[in-house]
Amino acid sequence: MAAAAATLGLALSAVACGSDSDSGSAAESTTSETRVFAADNGEIEIPVAPQRIVATGYAVPPLIEADAPLVGISEWKRGIPLMTPDDLADYESTQKIAGDTSAADTNYEAIAGVNPDLIIIGVPQPAMVDLDLGALEAIAPVVAIGPTNPAAWRELTKRQLDAAGKLDAYESTKKTYDEKAAGLEQKYAGVLGPLEFGHLGAYGESAAGNFQREFGGSWGTNIAQDVGVNYYGEVKEKLGGSQDSSEYPSIESIPESFADADVITYTVEADGSVGPEVRYVLDSPLFKTLPAVQAGKVYGLKYTEAATYTSALQTLDAIDEALAPLLTGSAGPSSSAPTSSTPSGS
16 A cells, blocks of 8 residues: 555646646636535535536436546446446446445556546445545545435435535435435325235345345335335344345245235336246246245346436336236236246336
8 A cells, every 4th residue: 555655646746847837727717716625534624516426326326417527436237227327338438446345446556647636436444444534535535425325325325416516416316316206295195095005125145045125215125115005014133224124034934924924016127027036936837836926926126226316217117117007907017027037126
């Protein structure tokens, strides 16, 4: 790290040497006004109107959607299927300064090279230990604004956009989302009320013989809850973060885990296909004995990893499509889901 710090020092010296140029003076005058921002890492003085932002983790998609002045981002491959063509073009053209699987992949020299005036770190708190905040702070002000649980993306994106000076984008997209969710809640009010749902997530480990059971507030459930879906139950032991809303029982626990579910939803890929960890459960003889499966009330949900209001609009569409059979009282195409590779809602 000492060697990295030395390299960073050289990069910063090079930046400082160019500060007398016309472009450097213009940037300095634009970002000279500052404010104090409450971040996860404390009260940080940041530019009021940042002009060169580096974003990582969950900060990447909302800042791309808001057309923030990004000069460097971490990879965010999981969000690519939810991006508009314009947003995808921006994502692909912006320099990547970290991977999307570990904060340890952060390239400090690359960050220094893009000369940011603000760095927004959007990784969960446990992942912060893999970052050298001191090295980052030597480059630009750093605000850590990471998720605490899967459903926290709503407040999370608001804070990230606030730091970037793009709060107006949050208000407009939130209003659109809220109106659409309210419309769907009204549409399904007559059928959802008495039903108890269970959700099968995509992050089980079939090699270890377990599956992911998601409860309210998890990735696969939190957006559906906004339209009135009731996911019953809770984890047996809350361990913090995402582990407060999902657990990983053994495959033998399927009958117990989903016994009271009137309806079961499950996560599918963006193209509607069933991932291997979900397929492992759907193909289990134990799953096929469940009351919801026997009744044909098993529905696949796409886009469950949406983490912005804009992308969650697509999730609402997918939920509407998947649950439509409930309005007619028919089992719908998902009645064959456990034995077919084509899920409901695809």
